[in-house]
Amino acid sequence: MLTVCSTAHHLHHGTAELTDGRMMACVERPERAARILERVRQVGLGDVIAAEAHGREPLLRVHSTAYLDFLETAHEAWLTAGREGDALPFCWPTRHLRQMPPEHIDGRLGYYCFDAGTPITAGTWRAATAAADVAMTAALKLIEGAPAAFALCRPPGHHVAFDQYGGYGFLNNAAIAAEGLRDRGYARVAILDVDYHHGNGTQAIFYERPDVFYGSIHADPAHEFPYFLGHAEERGERAGAGTTLNLPLPLGTGFPAWFEALERACRAIDEFDPTVVVVSLGVDTYRGDPISQFTLDQDDFSSVGKRIAGLDRPTLFVLEGGYDIETVGANVANVLIGFEGSTRA
Numbered sequence: 001m002l003t004v005c006s007t008a009h010h011l012h013h014g015t016a017e018l019t020d021g022r023m024m025a026c027v028e029r030p031e032r033a034a035r036i037l038e039r040v041r042q043v044g045l046g047d048v049i050a051a052e053a054h055g056r057e058p059l060l061r062v063h064s065t066a067y068l069d070f071l072e073t074a075h076e077a078w079l080t081a082g083r084e085g086d087a088l089p090f091c092w093p094t095r096h097l098r099q100m101p102p103e104h105i106d107g108r109l110g111y112y113c114f115d116a117g118t119p120i121t122a123g124t125w126r127a128a129t130a131a132a133d134v135a136m137t138a139a140l141k142l143i144e145g146a147p148a149a150f151a152l153c154r155p156p157g158h159h160v161a162f163d164q165y166g167g168y169g170f171l172n173n174a175a176i177a178a179e180g181l182r183d184r185g186y187a188r189v190a191i192l193d194v195d196y197h198h199g200n201g202t203q204a205i206f207y208e209r210p211d212v213f214y215g216s217i218h219a220d221p222a223h224e225f226p227y228f229l230g231h232a233e234e235r236g237e238r239a240g241a242g243t244t245l246n247l248p249l250p251l252g253t254g255f256p257a258w259f260e261a262l263e264r265a266c267r268a269i270d271e272f273d274p275t276v277v278v279v280s281l282g283v284d285t286y287r288g289d290p291i292s293q294f295t296l297d298q299d300d301f302s303s304v305g306k307r308i309a310g311l312d313r314p315t316l317f318v319l320e321g322g323y324d325i326e327t328v329g330a331n332v333a334n335v336l337i338g339f340e341g342s343t344r345a
């Protein structure tokens with residue numbers, strides 16, 4: 001399987017996120033991508049190529065102009081306001097407040113961001129656009145006839161909506177790839193999100209779309225981030241009624257119950273009958289993940305890849321989460337090797 005990557009991801013390296021009432025070192029860090037790439041090479045997964053630049057056009061299929069303008073200039077505005085280091089919001093337009101971007105950078109950060117764990121650094125825009133380029137480049141390989149490809153995206157993207165970021169991400173790489181595939185003739189796209197967290201951004205982007213299915217297996221939002229989306233009763237609306245499937249699971253869920261949910265998601269995808277599958281590939285379901293509460297073992301990830309191969313469609317893997325540095329490379333590679341049907345390394 002072909003891997004697409006970019007060295008520009010290094011330009012995004014946040015210092016700290018607000019967690020448990022304290023500023024803690026960011027768990028979403030450059031070493032993740034380095035470890036995954038190292039493992040992809042070690043196991044001989046296939047060719048590794050650099051992303052090509054695709055400009056703003058594919059981003060605008062998913063995000064607003066005002067949002068992209070904000071993201072591109074936010075850190076500069078932060079410095080102009082006399083700040084140093086990373087830009088983080090501290091005030092949000094929640095219930096009873098007006099949904100309108102103000103002038104001041106602190107207010108604009110709150111308007112466009114939904115959490116306090118996603119710092120904007122000086123290089124964030126360049127890294128985020130590079131990740132979207134990685135996803136688009138890999139998507140185009142499918143268009144050219146590759147049966148599968150792996151987009152080694154960093155920062156991740158499935159929490160990012162039309163004009164709102166959070167959950168360690170800034171641009172929705174999987175959604176951008178899905179729209180790129182739609183634009184180039186794939187009539188029906190199924191997005192299968194196996195990250196531990198619900199992909200609230202992806203769900204919101206495609207909630208009323210009949211041509212893009214979104215299915216997610218994740219920790220119950222009653223007890224886990226992103227808390228405010230991802231419940232079983234959210235099934236899509238209007239023309240998109242029935243094209244969203246949420247399978248929330250209790251904290252502590254192990255592989256047997258998780259795999260049953262994967263089976264349900266795969267059957268729903270078969271029924272939707274997509275022309276292409278985009279997998280939001282997070283391996284933070286691993287038992288040793290520092291921020292998650294599922295208990296998948298390293299070997300289980302091979303079975304995940306194998307089941308996804310059973311969908312028997314062109315498949316684009318887009319990297320999302322997975323934060324245990326020592327195992328993230330092997331866990332991702334196990335999914336991809338399991339998909340390819342080779343023996344696990």
Ligand code: OKP
Pocket residue numbers: 019020117156158159167168195196197198225282284291320321322
């Ligand atoms: C991004 B992806 C826990 C804070 C949680 C947000 C997690 C974002 C996950 N104390 N912070 O879906 O892996």
Ligand code: ZN
Pocket residue numbers: 195196197282284320321322
């Ligand atoms: Zn996650």
